[in-house]
Each structure stands twice: as C-alpha cells, then as structure tokens.
Amino acid sequence: MSITGNFADFSLPELLQFLDQGKKTGLLQIEFSPEAAGNSTKHTHYIWLHQGRLMAAADRLDQQGLTLMIAQRGWISERVISRITQISSCFVNTPLGLCLKSQGLLQPEQLKLLFHSQVLRPICALFQAQDGLFKFEPTLALPLGEMTGLSMCASEVILISLRALRDWRTLEEKLPDPTSGLSSLIGKQLPMQLNAQEWQVWEFVNGQVSLEQIANQLGISVKTIQQIAFRLIVIGLAEEHFMVANLPTPMMEEPISESTFTGSVPEPTQRSNVSQSFLKNLVGFLRTKAA
Secondary structure (H helix, E strand, O other): OOEEEEOOOOOHHHHHHHHHHOOOOEEEEEEEOHHHHOOOOOEEEEEEEEOOEEEEEEOOOOOOHHHHHHHHOOOOOHHHHHHHHHHOHHHHOOOHHHHHHHOOOOOHHHHHHHHHHHHHHHHHHHOOOOOOEEEEEEOOOOOHHHOOOOOEEHHHHHHHHHHHOOOOHHHHHHOOOOOOEEEEOOOOOOOOOOOHHHHHHHOOOOOOOOHHHHHHHHOOOHHHHHHHHHHHHHOOOEEEEOOOOOOOOOOOOOOOOHHHOOOOOOOOOOOOOOOHHHHHHHHHHHHHHHO
16 A cells, blocks of 8 residues: 655654554655755655665665776776676566675675665655655565665664754754653664763653753753654654643632532542553644644
C-alpha cells in the first residue's frame, strides 16, 4: 500500500520515524516544485529502505549515482567500475560498495564516508525543505548499484540529522510547547546513544517539569531545549506531556443546611480524569485556530 502526502502536514522526520516503526521496505520518493527547488526544473530525491533501515539515497534512478560519487573522489574511475561489474559474479546479488571492498578497491572507512555523503548529508538538507510532496511505494527491489552495503535505522538517521540541523524554521510549528513537559515511552535502557545535552534533558523526562523549567535549571535557551525535546519525541523515546495547573477548590461563603433541600441530597459527581491525548488534541486545535 503506497503512502502519499506533503511536508506541510507531515514532516520528513515524522515520516521516517513512521516508516522505521512499521519496519517498512520500499522506495520513498520526494519531489519539489521548481519554485521550491530554486531552479527551473523539478527536483526529485529517492530513498530506499529495508525493514525501516535506510539503505541508499540518490537523485536519479539509473544506479549510477554511487559510481559517480566514487569517481569524483578519484578513488576508482567509472571505466574500471563498469569493467569490474561486468566480469565479477559478486555484483549479481551484492551491493556495489561491498563488491569493490572485496576486490580490495575500497576500504571500510571509504564506505563510511560514502554512506555519510550519500544518505546522511542529503537527508539533513531535506529536513529544511518546504512544500515537498512524498510518496512511499512498497517494493522488495533494492538498487544494488547505489548501495554501499552499509545501512542505518531511520531513528538514528533522524537523530544525527537533527543534531546537525542549523535552520529549524520548517520544523518550528512541530516543536513542543515550552510549558509542556516530557514523559518517557520506553523502559530504563535507551535503544540508542544520546549526546551530553540530550542526556541532561532526559534526566527530566518524568512529566513533572516543563521545558521552561528545564532550560532555567540547565542554563540552556528554551529554544534549544525545545529542539532537543523534539528529537526525543520524534525518535519515539518520549512524548509531550501537557502540564495542567491545579485549580483551587471553590469555597462556599456560608454552609447550606440540609433542610434547604426538599428532596434527597444528590451524590457528589465524580471528577473525571482528563486524558493526555485529549489535552494534546485540544492544544493542537487551539494552536490551529490561533494561527
């Protein structure tokens, strides 16, 4: 089943996390209009996933992107790569990067650099894009010619890319409210490694301290705390916890005698508990109205 939408409603970090949680396999196609891409032609990006892990990325479908990237670095010429792929049997069902490594033409560190340039850097740039359209099409076919042989789960890619993000304007409306707190969605053991600031914020993930209070205690700007909180939320470690102030109990000026009532005294109405999901939807609705 294909999934389509646009980044105005569903940001790329949220989309990648959705695909990760669902262990999706297929091709994610991201398309920008000429105006959004800043040129006269339509710009398209392709990202391949296997069970929620990012395998490769390119801006073309002819499986020549990785070859060109290797040749531009002066590591192996396009002619040599083409020749080896024709005579070596390993290219039938093995990623290009691993085949070249098995031939002694690429080193492990070079494969890491290629994966960073091919996948991590472009995705970080895509996080800043606006008005893009996306389509995810399930498929088992993977582009071996574009694959280094390395992969990374989408949550890790999101975390690394958001740490490197400098322009947060496109994600501004997605940031949690400064008056909200954070509640944990996992057990004690974290599934991924956090950096120093993320660990500091994680210590306050108990649903009792607002982001403003966290910022004051850590001596970090509220905006930075919001961005860290968004990272923890979008990778599924925490959720936004809306803080509800305790209202004072109303006091009666004069006691009311039982004789005032002609019938039976009604039982006091039990106070209902307001769910976090209801409050989150309510705040989202009010934000929409305010905008």
